[in-house]
Amino acid sequence: MDTESTYSGYSHYSGRSRGSHRHGERSRDRHKSRSKDSRSEKSVTINTLPAEPLLGDSSLRGEKVQDDNWGETTTAITGTSEHSLSQEDIVRITKDLEDSVGLDCRHYVTRSIAVILGLLVFFTPLAFLVLPHILWPEKLQSCGTACEGLFISVAFKLLILLLAVWALFFRPARAGLPRVFVFRILLAVLVLLFVISYWLFYSVRILDSQDENYQGIVQYAVSLVDALLFIHYLAVVLLELRQLQPCYSVCVTRATDGETRHYNLGQLSIQRAALAVIEHYYCDFPIHNPALLSASKSRAAKHLAGLKVYNVDGPGNNASAGIAQSQSRAMIAAAARRRDTSHNELYYEEAEHERRVRKRRARLVVAVEEAFTHIKRMQEEEPKKAPGDVMDPREAAQAIFPSMARALQKYLRTTKQQHCHSMESIQQHLAFCITNNLTPKAFLESYLTPGPTLQYGKDHWLGRRWTLISEASVTSGLKDGSIFLLKCVDFSLVVTSRKIPYVQMSEEYIDPKSHKFVLRLQSETSV
């Protein structure tokens, strides 16, 4: 890691936390973040001025490098600080503070409310049935056959309701979303109002007047349970069925390297759509590899070399804004002319890299195939060999690993994947392949092509914390043309949605006997 000590330049409260953008950081003043405060996080980003050796110069430098929006968007802390905190430390601290207080609390509160409501709903019919026996047992008519039959139906309907509520609502939560589900709140309120109104009616008409008609009371309780079952049906439709029909097509693009996928979603709120997108992301997108981006960043740095204000060639370029504008235009024109050879370099560099990768790959494939021929599965009928010869998969993997290790490592280095695979994980994968009789090609598949993020170890599932950045409220529904961002520590996903058009289909009937043909050997054309 680069040194994190800061002679603090600017610190500005930004709506997004910056990743470790060490390289190409020179022009950060140009792309200042929009001062949109994301409701969920207020993270502090400290940017360093690159290559600042002298203490005394820092404040002077700080004054010179300003862009137009400097006054509005930044809070500058000039001077030096003795404590050096790295960027990630600060982000982590603020997030830890939030988590320990905010989200856990909310999770438990919602759980407890749900349980209380469930218990209330479950015991209400039982209370309706039992209270007359407790309060005025002597006045009560005896329960006839039909009435006792209703007891059975109440019992089974309550059982079904219990199972249904457990199945729908008490599943392990798969994500923590920023806002509550609107539909769940509505349903809870509906159920509460419903039960309260039933209790009101019961207490006024039955408890106060001490009604003797027990069958009527039992029927009243049965009607309550029926209505609860219907409310549960409404819950299933609203929470589960409504979003199954695809309605919007969302296009998800990763900001760092442009990987794009399209998915069909139903009518969801923005936060649930974001959750669906993230779940698809883990399965479909190849893993984010920051090492592959360094080439384009260095090219970008070279392009801007003549344009940036921190020009090491001389201080003459740091003039005031007016002259700098025209000067920079002139520099852009000159740079445009000068840039003619960089595409050439890029082409040859890429061709060379391609060739190198292919050569390493060929060596790797041969090495792995050869390694796999060294072991074979021991058949049961064979006479028992000495215990030293018989190996379990892990030992077999360790035995053949050294012969392919070098070729594999070189290949991973060339394709810049070496940080994704540790030696331990490679040996584990090798043992897995040996156990399941996979061929060398199957073993190599996970190294030759970058797979989805889920394929790699847990430490690579970077950012199980995602931030949803949206201009519309996150509980509002997905609309045609809505755009939101999902930010992770290293990269962000841009999601745009489009409505799937209404399809008007018409039919045309073709009689199977109408397929008739003639030879067209003598045609006549009028001119």
Next chain:
Amino acid sequence: MSFVPGQPVTAVVQRIEIQKLRQGENLILGFSIGGGIDQDPGQNPFSEDKSDKGIYVTRITPGGPAEVAGLRIGDKIMQVNGWDMTMVTHDQARKKLTKKREDVVRLLITRKSLEEAVKHSKGSHPRQ
């Protein structure tokens, strides 16, 4: 009108010049053609030799530019504006006749009656 492969084709031809008539945005000549090297020569009602794959006039619009210019049904077209029509596909012939930029086509056509006429005139006037 049959040809011997390898030998040049000889025929008595009549020059006909047709002015194209503008109908809407099309220029029409007022006749229909049949035949071509990609067609079946046996079905040609107008040819003497049923292996002749040349381009024949199969229909004439009455009062059209072709009739006015003297084209008759059953004529074999030998040349259109200098382009040969004895060894072309049906579609190539159509294209040479319907070029949008030309509004006059000069055809060389041959028919049986021309041969007869020449023979008669030769017979009646020997050694001309």
